[in-house]
Every structure is written in C-alpha cells, then in structure tokens.
Amino acid sequence: MNRYLQFAVIRFKSKTAYRFDYFLGILNSLLSFVVYYSIYKALYGGAQSIDGISFSMVTTSFLISLGLSSAFNKNEMFLQDKIKQGTIANELLKPVNFKLRMLFEDAGEGAFNVVFNFLPTALIAALFANICAPSGAINMLLCIASVILGYIVLWQISFIVQCWSFWLFSVWGLVTIKNVVINILAGSYIPMWFMPEKIRSILRFTPFESIYFMPVQLYLGGLSQWEILLGFLRQLAWIAGLYVIGELCWRSGIKRLVIQGG
C-alpha cells in the first residue's frame, strides 16, 4: 500500500476508537442542518422559488456544504501542536514528505467524517427535507473531481496559515479569522446565488468560490461547458500558486525551527 495512504488509514482507524464522539458528531451535524433549514424555510415563507432558486436547491446546497465541510477536514492545530510540544522532531524523522503526510492524514479523517458522520446525517435529513437528486452521472463525476481540487485549495490555505506557527506561538486566532472569511466568501453560510452581483464578480477571481460553490453547481447542473472548464482551470491555477507560497513558507520556517522540551 502507498506509504501516504497508510497515514490516512491510521487516522481513520484511530478515529473509530472514540464512539461517543462519533454519535455526538452526527447530532451536531443534524442540528446545524435543522438550523439552516428553518431559517431559509422562514425566509422563503412558502414561496416556491426566489430569483429562480427553489427552496429545495437551497436545502441541497446546504446539505452538500455540510458534507463538504466534514469531508474538508483539516487539523488546523497540527503544525502548531507539533511545534509546541516538540513532537515535530518525530515527524521529521519519517522518510516522507511532511506536507503530503499531513494532507493524507487529514484526508483520512475526512473520509471517516463522510462515512460515519455526513452519510447518516444526509439520510436522516432526506427523510424530512426535499433534497434534489444529482443532475447526471457526468456531472456527479465532475462534482467529485471539483471537490478534490477544492479540498486541495482549502487545505493549502490552511497549511500556509499553519506555517505561521514557526514564528508565532499560537495560530489559533489566525486560523479562526481565516475560517470565518472562507466560510462567508466561499458560500458555505450564504449560497453564492444570494450574493450581490458586484461581490460575486470579485469573488470569481479568488480561490474561494471554487471550494464550496462549484461542487454544488456541478451537482445541481446548469453550468455551461465553458463555465465548467473555466472553473477547473481556475482551481488548478490556485493550487499551483498556493503550492509555491506554501513551499516558501515551509522552507523558511523549518530553518528556524526550535525543538521544544529537551
């Protein structure tokens, strides 16, 4: 088995060790779904659609965003904790690329979250809410591809922020700010459809739109081929750009690493 996949598997396995955590996780996801569902139900006030966007599209969008945020797992305190406790020493002793290893471990937990948290939540949600079906097999495949690219974009942003741990003792504040900004700008809290056109046209040039909203649109269908191609190119460009920045941060950070605690 691939050595990096091994990190994903081990993460997946150790997550299964905490059962209570798992049940609470489902409850938590269900609650946030119900909250959004109720808010938008009230906003729609019985109307079938607003601006051509139906209530079930909004509901589906939420559910997908929920699924994505559980799949888009990242342990944002990973680097900080490793540096703080000095256990980064052990990580650097493994004959693997540190970044890839980190990515796979996060992805392993993401896979766990999707299987044991999102899927049960989605099934329960589908019982009482009207959820749209995927718009076709090809679109579904494109959606999954876009999800993977979106994850890499999101993960790299997180990595860059985490690299600040080499200079700062705590990056919790930075991470929190980053997450709020992303959640708003990426359309995870408010679907992009309802953003003012001016803001949307700016957001198109940021990496954020492609994270949550592109998979939603691909799932629901309705994007032209040109729009799909452009979306993917944009994602790839951001991945390349963020990779270079991340690599620079990591290299200058690791040079000034201090191992804490003996």
Next chain:
Amino acid sequence: METMINVENLCKTFKIQRRSTGFTGAVKNIFRPTYEYKKAVNDVSFSINEGEMVGFIGPNGAGKSTTVKMLSGILHPDSGSISVAGYIPHKQRKDYVANIGVVFGQKSQISWDLSPLDSYEVIKHIYRIPDKLYKDNLERYTELLDMSDFIDRPVRQLSLGQRMRADIAAALLHSPKIVFFDEPTIGIDVVGKDKIRRFIKTLNETDNITMIFTTHDMQDIEQTCQRLIIIDDGKKLYDGSLENVKSGCVSTRIIEAEIEDMTNGIDIDHTQITHDESSGKLIVTFDTDKISTSEVMSQLMSTNSVKDISIKEPGIDAVIRDIYEGKIKVRAATRVSADASVGAVAFSNVCHRQTAPQADTRF
C-alpha cells in the same frame, strides 16, 4: 574502518526572548520584546567510525540533544558541516532518515491510540520494509526486549518502561545503519534500564550498527560504550576512551571514619580532610600514588579512637561531575583515529574533591 559520521565546526544559536515579569513587564513583552542569543552548539567537531558506539554526555543544556537533532536532520545548523553515511542530513532529510533510527526518551514515536503492533505495521509501510525483514526483526526485538506481553495493547495503557521498549523497537524495525539514542533510559526503573542496555549492546555487537547514546546515567555509558564525548556549554570537553576517564579515579580513595572524640585536630600530609556535619563522620580524601592507604589509616588510628571506618573509591559519576564543574582540567583531545588513546584527562587535582563516593568497601 570507514568513517560514518563526520562533524566539523558545527554551530547552532537559538534566539530566546527575555521575558520581563509583572504587569509592566508583560506589556513590554508585547510591544518591545528583548532577545538574547544562546550558543547551543559552539564549534563542535568529531568523527565516528562505522560500528562504533559512542556515549555522548554533558549536563542539562549542554547541547547534546541539539547536536543529535542536527545529526538526524531535524534542525538546520547555522554553520559548520555534517556528513552522515554520505548524506547531508538537513538537506537530504527525506532520503537520509530512511537510513537512521532515532529514539527520543522524552518523545514517543508510536501512536497513542494504537497498539505497538499497529504502529509497527504503519512503520513497515512508511519505510517500505520487506516482509521477511520485518517479520524477522519483529520476532527478534519482541524476544530481546521482552515485549510479547504488551505488544497488542494500546500504547496509552503501557507503563513508561514498556512504551520505551516499544519505541526502541519501532526505531529499529527498518534495520538502520546508524541509531541515535537520546536519553532512552530516562525515568525507567533498574530492570527496564538493564533490558534496554543489554539490547543496545547486543545490537551494536552483532549488527555492527553505529550508535550515539546520550544520557545522564553513567551506568548506561559504562555498560555499553567504549568511547565517550563530553560536551558542556556547547563546546566539546573530552573525546576519548571511557577507560581513560575511569582510570582517573583508580588511584583516588576516600576514607570515612567515625571518631569518638573530635576535639583533636587531625592533620595528615597529602590528604584532604573534611568533617561531614550531618553524619558526624570524618572524610579523608587522598591519592594512593602519594600516600598509601595503610599509612593514612595508621596515622588516623594512632591519634584517634576510631569507632567505624570504611574505604571507598569514587565512581565515574564523581569524575564526570568534576569535569562538569571544572575541577578536573581536560587536556585538549582531538580524536584523529579509532585508536582510543588520544584523548586524556589530567587528573592532577582529583584529590581536592569532596564528593560522595560510590563503591563501598566496608570492614
């Protein structure tokens, strides 16, 4: 013999924030932090041959661990060069670390939630260890380190000694050519220490693995290493054979005597006499090259009524302590060959020490 590790003029400086205390201090820390620079490793050079087993000692904060971390590619040196098995550790980290094993006594490498066996499986994949080698090594280490009782229990349920043994096996599963032990016996009981030492020694002898062993326990060194490197304050103080250090204490003896009437002043030539307040004993330290034991004893007994007497020889701990404290001057010892006779310690003023003796010969 081939040179395995070569270190030249290695330096590493850490920037430390000097924190002021109190409220105004806290405010000052935020707006105008002050820094100081600490030279953790200061111009250290040495070379180690293949299959050698070297004890690396020094007081806390001497720079041992920093050196080991630079040797293992974790920390980047500020200046100087390191070459280990043909690699430059910090530059070729990923490829290099596949050839080494590192055990940190203070940091476990195996996963908290899993059993050692599960962790070993992961290591097997990460290091791409062939099935046969993995099986052989696992079997061998399980037996040598006596791990069969706990190998399938979650690590968080293991005792420190068990976890340490599991950690050592983890670091050696891929049959590395070089192993660094950074205080592997810290906090371990006597039996556990013994198991670890014997394992390390066996491995060094049978597999010809090059090893560096940092510790504060001199018995670790005495039972495993032939060569000793002492560093303090980032500088190398001694590099040579362990025998040389030990021979420094061969001619020193300490007599402890309980004397009935202490009012008489006692003075014997060539000895140093102190009075230990807590035990009420007289402590006489001398060098047998200058005065014989029987001479000291007869002088002592002729002038006093001695109730109880014992002769001790100071252990290696005492010698090391004196080296740390600067009581013993170390002759500059730059090691050139594997021949251990180069480094030497000057023990001229050993007699002036007043340390607690170790080996005890009682009458």
